[in-house]
Amino acid sequence: MLICYGDSITAGHGLNPGQSFPDALQRDLDKNGYSYKVSNMGTSGATTKDAVVNVGTVIKAHPSVVIVEFGGNDGLRGLPLEQTRKNLDAVLTALNAAHIRILLAGITLPPNYGQDYIGTFDRVFSDLAAKHHAAFIPMIYKDLVNVPGTIQEDGIHPTARGSEIIASTLLPVLKPLLHK
Template sequence: MKPRHAASLLIALILFAASLFAAPSEKTLICFGDSITAGFGLDVSQAYPAALQHLLDTRGYHYHVVNAGVSGNTSKDAVARVQSILAQHPDVVLVEFGGNDGLRGLPLDLTRHNLDSVLTTLQAAHVKILLVGITLPPNYGQDYIHSFDAIYREAAAKHHVPLMPMLYNGIYTIPGTIQPDGIHPTAKGSQLIAEHMLPLITPLLRK
């Protein structure tokens, strides 16, 4: 083999070896939601997206978790903001909306339509999705609550996306997990939310 060809081959092998040992490129996971995602009443480092980031880091998932929660947002606001989410080129989006719709007694068909629009837009961009549901206090009546809860099940089935049916499942009964307003999680509650989400999110991720 001529020296020049040998040198070229050596360089190619070095570059190939370097690519094998290079740090994996970081992907983006966006938590797209309302005040629960934003961490209302907490420091942003205590909200569940921050807890989720830590859990993914310790398990070897190279994802940057973005907190895109805005307090007071309804599903209508989600529709208005979804293009700004896509502009960040996410690989995975966690969709957490509807609680404020229900608390305000907004028409269920409106919430259903808005969630459908958000999921359709994200899927058209080939983004992986976890849909997160929530329920309402008992004083809203069982008929309304049952119809409200069904929105998430129907949306998940229609779009074939994984569903976390109730964000607070198993949390309300644990002392110190909910703030005095009875609505928003504490830092402890946010940590538990992230832990409960993890098994649903990891099938959507790559190491």
């Protein structure tokens, strides 16, 4: 089993059933001959504090791999970055202790948050990926930038097409963690 553990980006906020990036990832894995069941454990509005509270549920499901996608709501709410770091560190530590392979998916913030805050925010993800030897995508939206029709009108959440692109972005980094 592969669990996508995250916030509204993972949950598929604003999308119809079957249109989230975990759904698209399931289709991509099936097409590529992988026999993993993808479980979407995304929760709209979730912060890294919620991730810590609920990581035990993820571990109890006994996944082989977990994609961790949290932090955007922390950043958008201006929560202290040290708390975001501490929370994500606790999640990754718990997953590692359970011998679960991890892909950490980073996100960044809009430019109006200022370069200092954004730079520090971005480093939280890269530092923790290195510390925990996790597979890492610095920016889950990297292939959506300036691509029309990939972000919903709210300017935050991916469209169905955006979710497909996110799955395609994740797959090459995910493959080394998978077994056929």
